[in-house]
Amino acid sequence: MTAPQQAVTVLGLGQMGAALAAALLDRGHPTTVWNRTPDKAAPLVERGARAAATPQEAIAASPLVIACVLDQYALHTVVDPVADALRGRTLVNLTSGSPEQAREAVAWAGSLGAGYLDGAIMTTPPGVGDPAMMFLYSGSQEVFDTHRPTLAALGDPLYLGTDPGLASLYDAALLGLMWSTMTGWLHGTALVGAEGTPAAAYTPVAIRWLTAVAGFLTRYASQVDAGRYPGDDATVDVQIAAIGHLIHAAQDRGIDNALPELLRTLMEKAGAAGHGQDSYAALIEVLRPAPGGPAA
Numbered sequence: 001m002t003a004p005q006q007a008v009t010v011l012g013l014g015q016m017g018a019a020l021a022a023a024l025l026d027r028g029h030p031t032t033v034w035n036r037t038p039d040k041a042a043p044l045v046e047r048g049a050r051a052a053a054t055p056q057e058a059i060a061a062s063p064l065v066i067a068c069v070l071d072q073y074a075l076h077t078v079v080d081p082v083a084d085a086l087r088g089r090t091l092v093n094l095t096s097g098s099p100e101q102a103r104e105a106v107a108w109a110g111s112l113g114a115g116y117l118d119g120a121i122m123t124t125p126p127g128v129g130d131p132a133m134m135f136l137y138s139g140s141q142e143v144f145d146t147h148r149p150t151l152a153a154l155g156d157p158l159y160l161g162t163d164p165g166l167a168s169l170y171d172a173a174l175l176g177l178m179w180s181t182m183t184g185w186l187h188g189t190a191l192v193g194a195e196g197t198p199a200a201a202y203t204p205v206a207i208r209w210l211t212a213v214a215g216f217l218t219r220y221a222s223q224v225d226a227g228r229y230p231g232d233d234a235t236v237d238v239q240i241a242a243i244g245h246l247i248h249a250a251q252d253r254g255i256d257n258a259l260p261e262l263l264r265t266l267m268e269k270a271g272a273a274g275h276g277q278d279s280y281a282a283l284i285e286v287l288r289p290a291p292g293g294p295a296a
């Protein structure tokens with residue numbers, strides 16, 4: 001006999017909340033759902049969910065409540081009027097927010113007598129339920145350990161540490177990485193496209209290149225941590241010369257060069273700061289605040 005799956009409530013049935021509830025239903029969790037616009041519960045009810053009429057009824061239905069609404073303001077709009085219902089339960093907040101909001105939420109949940117875990121979803125709705133997709137969590141290790149088997153229904157649960165702000169901080173950092181990468185890919189796609197190469201032909205080559213780039217990141221991470229950037233593979237000066245070729249080629253083809261121009265500015269700043277013969281990792285020195293600077 002296998003133990004029955006834990007009952008879960010999902011607050012918020014937008015694109016992401018609906019995907020979370022569906023993944024829980026797929027794994028056999030008794031799932032109660034609530035959404036401000038009630039119609040959105042219908043497809044989930046067809047799949048076996050129970051629709052609650054109010055947030056209070058939804059929270060009362062399960063020891064574990066997963067919230068995924070637009071933002072923290074929306075979350076408080078939903079939960080504050082019925083906050084007492086959370087006493088003795090656990091709220092896992094998968095609503096995007098800032099590290100500061102996560103830290104405030106821990107204190108808020110603690111004052112209500114509720115357990116709290118902050119999370120960030122590193123996929124889009126079609127990826128929910130895929131064990132290859134990361135779900136980041138931070139805050140109480142005890143809450144995470146208790147609910148890990150249930151959270152695994154959503155994706156691979158990755159616990160970052162007891163500071164509740166970590167999941168939001170990583171989320172922001174990883175989204176920045178995604179936007180830079182996707183925009184760099186689109187800029188390159190426009191460049192080769194100007195000579196007739198379709199995106200579908202360029203992209204497999206770009207993806208192979210990303211594998212090499214991942215290797216550079218691993219190599220440079222230890223340089224960043226050591227604060228020493230030996231330019232024994234490629235120097236900043238060499239990269240400045242190389243990005244000039246990209247900017248020139250793109251300019252000749254009428255392509256917007258804002259991204260590579262920004263990158264060249266950062267490289268030149270690093271060069272001017274004495275890092276011309278260092279590796280690309282030395283750009284960290286111009287990106288982060290100087291010791292004693294504003295955020296130190």
Ligand code: NAP
Pocket residue numbers: 012013014015016017035036037040068069070071073074075077078094095096097121122123124125
């Ligand atoms: P969405 O489809 O726009 O859904 C927004 C949800 O928030 C709906 O359930 C909406 O209710 C609810 N909501 C908005 N304002 C509200 C209010 N004042 N009071 C009560 N409920 C309110 O957005 P989503 O894509 O599901 O995103 C939800 C969260 O997941 C966001 O924090 C987002 O950053 C995060 N996320 C999304 C993705 C993604 O790929 N979509 C990926 C990672 C993280 P109604 O249905 O009544 O409007």
